[in-house]
Amino acid sequence: MSLDAVLARIDADLPNATERLMDLLRIRSISTDPAYKAECDKAADWLVADLRSLGVDASKRPTPGHPMVVGHAGDAEDGTGPHLLFYGHYDVQPVDPLDLWDRDPFDPEVQDTPQGKVIRARGASDDKGQLMTFIEACRAWKEVHGSLPGRLTFFFEGEEESGSPSLVPFMKENTAELKSDIALICDTGLFDPDTPAITTMLRGLLGEELTITAANKDLHSGMYGGLAMNPIRVLSKIIAGLHDETGRITLPGFYDGVPELSNSIRAQWESLGFDDQQFLGDVGLSVPAGEQGRTPLEMIWSRPTCEVNGIWGGYEGDGFKTVLPGQAHAKISFRLVGTQDPLKLRETFRDYVRAQLPADCSVEFKGHGASPAGVMQTESPAFEAARQALTDEWPKPAAYTGCGGSIPIAGYFKTVLDMDAMLIGFGKDDDQIHSPNEKYDMRSFHKGIRSWARVLAALNS
Amino acid sequence: MSLDAVLARIDADLPNATERLMDLLRIRSISTDPAYKAECDKAADWLVADLRSLGVDASKRPTPGHPMVVGHAGDAEDGTGPHLLFYGHYDVQPVDPLDLWDRDPFDPEVQDTPQGKVIRARGASDDKGQLMTFIEACRAWKEVHGSLPGRLTFFFEGEEESGSPSLVPFMKENTAELKSDIALICDTGLFDPDTPAITTMLRGLLGEELTITAANKDLHSGMYGGLAMNPIRVLSKIIAGLHDETGRITLPGFYDGVPELSNSIRAQWESLGFDDQQFLGDVGLSVPAGEQGRTPLEMIWSRPTCEVNGIWGGYEGDGFKTVLPGQAHAKISFRLVGTQDPLKLRETFRDYVRAQLPADCSVEFKGHGASPAGVMQTESPAFEAARQALTDEWPKPAAYTGCGGSIPIAGYFKTVLDMDAMLIGFGKDDDQIHSPNEKYDMRSFHKGIRSWARVLAALNS
Numbered sequence: 001m002s003l004d005a006v007l008a009r010i011d012a013d014l015p016n017a018t019e020r021l022m023d024l025l026r027i028r029s030i031s032t033d034p035a036y037k038a039e040c041d042k043a044a045d046w047l048v049a050d051l052r053s054l055g056v057d058a059s060k061r062p063t064p065g066h067p068m069v070v071g072h073a074g075d076a077e078d079g080t081g082p083h084l085l086f087y088g089h090y091d092v093q094p095v096d097p098l099d100l101w102d103r104d105p106f107d108p109e110v111q112d113t114p115q116g117k118v119i120r121a122r123g124a125s126d127d128k129g130q131l132m133t134f135i136e137a138c139r140a141w142k143e144v145h146g147s148l149p150g151r152l153t154f155f156f157e158g159e160e161e162s163g164s165p166s167l168v169p170f171m172k173e174n175t176a177e178l179k180s181d182i183a184l185i186c187d188t189g190l191f192d193p194d195t196p197a198i199t200t201m202l203r204g205l206l207g208e209e210l211t212i213t214a215a216n217k218d219l220h221s222g223m224y225g226g227l228a229m230n231p232i233r234v235l236s237k238i239i240a241g242l243h244d245e246t247g248r249i250t251l252p253g254f255y256d257g258v259p260e261l262s263n264s265i266r267a268q269w270e271s272l273g274f275d276d277q278q279f280l281g282d283v284g285l286s287v288p289a290g291e292q293g294r295t296p297l298e299m300i301w302s303r304p305t306c307e308v309n310g311i312w313g314g315y316e317g318d319g320f321k322t323v324l325p326g327q328a329h330a331k332i333s334f335r336l337v338g339t340q341d342p343l344k345l346r347e348t349f350r351d352y353v354r355a356q357l358p359a360d361c362s363v364e365f366k367g368h369g370a371s372p373a374g375v376m377q378t379e380s381p382a383f384e385a386a387r388q389a390l391t392d393e394w395p396k397p398a399a400y401t402g403c404g405g406s407i408p409i410a411g412y413f414k415t416v417l418d419m420d421a422m423l424i425g426f427g428k429d430d431d432q433i434h435s436p437n438e439k440y441d442m443r444s445f446h447k448g449i450r451s452w453a454r455v456l457a458a459l460n461s
Numbered sequence: 462m463s464l465d466a467v468l469a470r471i472d473a474d475l476p477n478a479t480e481r482l483m484d485l486l487r488i489r490s491i492s493t494d495p496a497y498k499a500e501c502d503k504a505a506d507w508l509v510a511d512l513r514s515l516g517v518d519a520s521k522r523p524t525p526g527h528p529m530v531v532g533h534a535g536d537a538e539d540g541t542g543p544h545l546l547f548y549g550h551y552d553v554q555p556v557d558p559l560d561l562w563d564r565d566p567f568d569p570e571v572q573d574t575p576q577g578k579v580i581r582a583r584g585a586s587d588d589k590g591q592l593m594t595f596i597e598a599c600r601a602w603k604e605v606h607g608s609l610p611g612r613l614t615f616f617f618e619g620e621e622e623s624g625s626p627s628l629v630p631f632m633k634e635n636t637a638e639l640k641s642d643i644a645l646i647c648d649t650g651l652f653d654p655d656t657p658a659i660t661t662m663l664r665g666l667l668g669e670e671l672t673i674t675a676a677n678k679d680l681h682s683g684m685y686g687g688l689a690m691n692p693i694r695v696l697s698k699i700i701a702g703l704h705d706e707t708g709r710i711t712l713p714g715f716y717d718g719v720p721e722l723s724n725s726i727r728a729q730w731e732s733l734g735f736d737d738q739q740f741l742g743d744v745g746l747s748v749p750a751g752e753q754g755r756t757p758l759e760m761i762w763s764r765p766t767c768e769v770n771g772i773w774g775g776y777e778g779d780g781f782k783t784v785l786p787g788q789a790h791a792k793i794s795f796r797l798v799g800t801q802d803p804l805k806l807r808e809t810f811r812d813y814v815r816a817q818l819p820a821d822c823s824v825e826f827k828g829h830g831a832s833p834a835g836v837m838q839t840e841s842p843a844f845e846a847a848r849q850a851l852t853d854e855w856p857k858p859a860a861y862t863g864c865g866g867s868i869p870i871a872g873y874f875k876t877v878l879d880m881d882a883m884l885i886g887f888g889k890d891d892d893q894i895h896s897p898n899e900k901y902d903m904r905s906f907h908k909g910i911r912s913w914a915r916v917l918a919a920l921n922s
Contacts, residue, residue, distance in 0.1 A: 093782060216744055217745075218897075222666075224744070225865060233701070236696070240697045240702075280688070283680060284675075289819065303687055307691050308693040310786070311697075311774050317493065320770065321493065321895070323770050324770070325771070329777070333682060434681045435679050
């Protein structure tokens, strides 16, 4: 059977595939920082060239932000399976604090660890290593069969780590070109090292940045302290008021559209044997700190949250400075579930903040993305075919899971293009994505490529 | 009378005095930042050399931090007046945010402004310009009389802007050498542009830095959000709880030792006609934000405060990063009055913080100075003599005032050396000390030098 030949080819070509991934990892494509704009462009060019080497009709497509990469292979007459669209993102998170990295984040290296070989670099897991699993599966397929399977569209963006501002406009402008039968998204993880997962429940994200201004300049805390309002105090009160004593978020109407779990999903999650003590223990914690009365998996998969992602104001340097700052800043995000409406909640949040402002204080807001949660329809036969293909590759059967992170693209495929999305990924909890020393297991990379070959075969059989 | 000759000499030498001050202002003596250690040393050397040029037996004296400068002139047989010690500090505040300065903070310039000539530079007012008023008065006196007046000790430190960690140990080790009859301190301001002031009430300062740690690294807010405690949320709650709805500080026993104003002082302050609308309006504010039921002058002169001087944690850069940080930090200070005990309140504050910590969170503290308030005994005849001397120089009579800022040295002269301190300075509210574009009025500099000549004459008559 030709799938075996493809899998054999994947095994033989793994060293070259690793070299190609390291090439891509050397590109410093930090999308949120304007200083790296040229590097994002370079990553897009790299992908266009690589896709063209597979015979894909690929091109870089400009946006007001970083470019998209779109490529097509096959046509309506090709193959027997559905028209598949594969999505990934070539941008990466910032690397600070840099001093906590053991090496240059953009100088990738294959390292031996007690848990096996890993590829260490920013973006190794999120998402360059993951997107390359699909491209490498296609490459092996092409080398064995002479062409790619069925009809394929490739779609890569470079703004996933900065709220994807250009994504929806681009999808809307190119609906006819992008519309396919199923979207495949590789930006999620295994459930555990031996259990692959198809993620069917994704939290949405609402990001807000606020600046509270009191005095029109920094003041001397001796000269003005006690008479002038301190904006850090105002900001702290606003943040402190966002949760009640039971860990629930206090914004009015915040829980509108938050569903309770069905009994079947609740039973399935309980059977997964999630070890929250291990999960928390890995990062030095021991007590689930979310809403009272919820299980740990609910806290991270199916309940909404509010987090402060950054706060700053006044003097942060060595020593002490008796300043009474004129401004205080915070970046705050909400993870959303079910049918929570991000744009409505943005206004609810801003109204709450404005209502907390004392005399002489003003606030400015900056929105950083607003995407609804994604809930996949697992009744489609393609889901069961893919689940079986993954089960064939890994030691344990594949599971349908939730995901605490936000992959807004999944929601956009539904709302803008009316497509179902299938989220399959091979990341691990200890990949340190968004943190120093990010890595991707070589086993994830290798079995990830093999998994995609199996899924492509299953969906085209 | 020879005072007139000294005053004339001061007037004639003003251009040279200005050049000497600009020389000192070019030295980047930021004491709180270890990167500027050599610059602090250079400022001390500069002062030693300048004092020696006046015939003062001056030397740089090492400490575990930045050096002291100590100098002596005259002996027990000299003069008819008290043995005077003059104190100032050669260190300056950090200069950030640098982009708000109109020029290099360490490239001083005399500028014409609608309010008259000013000297613009970091430290122009706090405290290099002020300390040079006394040295220049001495220089003119020496040039007219051939020697300095009476018995004089000069004492300059380089750690005033970073909590003066070496000061008390140095005073204790050198008590016999430093003990004098009265300390003169030039680090305060005029009450208004035409009204000189002798500050008789100074707030103390307790500085604390705290770091709240939850997870042992930064986490992905999607993967862990809702399950892991966010230390910024913990810190915000701690800060929000420090004040009640009436603006009072909630720490138990905080107001022990906080006196009510005497009726005479209250009447004197009311007669000063303090324009709080102007004072607040100058910095873009309009409403006194301190304790309910207190006058604006009480808020800044005679009531204790709690201010957050800095806060930071998580991502502060451009764009957005969905991080759930492992740590959050703040610098918090308390201004103290009356007989509030800084060391006792430090423990009270730390106990309060520890009691607020949820599971899995820990806190580390760093103390940044702990000095009691200073309350001067104005009954001494020297106070009245100095007040008259100042009244002779300025358009309006000199006043006894309070000061919201902390000049811990005043308290230390009392507690360590059992000396009264006389705080006379010529700064103005709009000097922007501790802020970008600090300046010192040329009128403050000129009339300040003349004022000291008059005070020296009055105390030695």
